[in-house]
Amino acid sequence: MEVHSLTRRQLEDYRxxxxxxxxxTATQEAYxxxxxxxxxxxxxxxTKASAAVYKRRLLAGGYAVRTVNARLAALNGLFGFLG
Numbered sequence: 680m681e682v683h684s685l686t687r688r689q690l691e692d693y694r695x696x697x698x699x700x701x702x703x704t705a706t707q708e709a710y711x712x713x714x715x716x717x718x719x720x721x722x723x724x725x726t727k728a729s730a731a732v733y734k735r736r737l738l739a740g741g742y743a744v745r746t747v748n749a750r751l752a753a754l755n756g757l758f759g760f761l762g
Contacts, residue, residue, distance in 0.1 A: 685717075714754070725761070
């Protein structure tokens with residue numbers, strides 16, 4: 680399994696990317712909240728398994744499917760940015 684590390688610097692670069700993409704302030708805040716929560720949950724390790732664990736924790740935490748999907752969309756944006 681391939682493991683990538685997520686750093687605080689990458690998160691700040693992602694914030695700048697969202698601003699450059701002219702995402703609304705609310706979208707930027709939501710995406711960054713998700714990115715920071717994932718960063719904390721995964722201890723900075725980005726793998727398919729860590730994303731799956733994050734999804735399961737959201738569902739187990741009682742989040743609505745719509746909310747979980749919105750957070751996964753935010754993660755997909757982050758992963759696309761990271762390459």
